[in-house]
Amino acid sequence: MRVDFDxxxxxxxxxxxxxxxxxxxxxxxxxxxxxxxxxxxxxPHSFFSISCVAPPIVQFTSVGRKDTLRNVEATGEFVVSMAPEAMFEQINETGTDFPSDQGEFDAVGVEREPSLLVKPARVAASPVALECRLHSTVRLGDSTLVLGRVVHAAVDEAVLVDGHPEITRMRPLSRLGRDQWGTTAGIRSIARVPYRGERQS
Structure with a gap:
């Protein structure tokens, strides 16, 4: 039996x-x-995904009008750094509603490094950073979808295996329900099955 939610x-x-x-x-x-x-x-923004491959565009959603959204609208630039397990507490702390004139890098003690093509700093200890320029925004009720064109990607060589980012080395966090966070434990791999006409019995 299912429970219905309207x-x-x-x-x-x-x-x-x-x-x-x-x-x-x-x-x-x-x-x-x-x-x-x-x-x-x-x-941190957990409504996040890839929107387009050519050109490369990523998206995140600001629920309400927060500093991140206001800054992106004002400057047209942002950086997405991967949220690694090792920085769990700091990532959570940067979700605090700090006053607009107080920067989270210094308030939480996150080391920054300069980006290559945009003005916002990258998180120095994050294994991956995507430097973005604003493509467009879409207002949806109480939220705003932000789409950014990736103009540069910086990946720590320590997480690369044969030139490809390896998830067991990046160890990204994910968000779940309530105050729960997910890790990369229990990874499974399976190759896609190509279509070959009618399946053989």
Whole structure:
């Protein structure tokens, strides 16, 4: 037997908690931006994915109007750093609602490094950073979808195997429901099956 949930009657917050509990695991975009006045912002966003391959475009969603969104709109640039397991506590701390004039890099003690093509800093200890320029935004109710064209990718050579990023070395975190986070334990691999006409019995 199933339990039915009607988003029109359940309420916004309860249905949000339901969605984030069932759309799992969600990769985390650890987004760094620079305000118009020069304040470094760093915040995790778990509504994150790839939007396009050619040109390379990634997307994240800002639920509400937060510093990250305001900075991206003002400057047109941002960096997505991978959220590694080793930085679990710091990633969580940067999700705190700090005042707009207080940068999370310094408040939480995250080391920054300069980006190559954009002004926002990268997270120095993150194994992967995607430098992005704003492509477009889409307003959806109480949220804003941010699409960024990836203009440069920087990958730590320590996580590369035969030139390819290896997940067991990157060890990215993911978000689950409530206050739960996921790790990369229990990885399985399987090759795709090509179509060969009718399957043989």
């Amino acid at each position: 988003p029109e009657t359940v309420g916004r917050d309860e249905f949000y908690r339901l969605l984030t509990a069932v759309v799992v695991p969600r990769p985390i975009a650890w987004v760094s931006t620079l305000s118009a006045s020069g304040v470094d912002n760093l915040a």
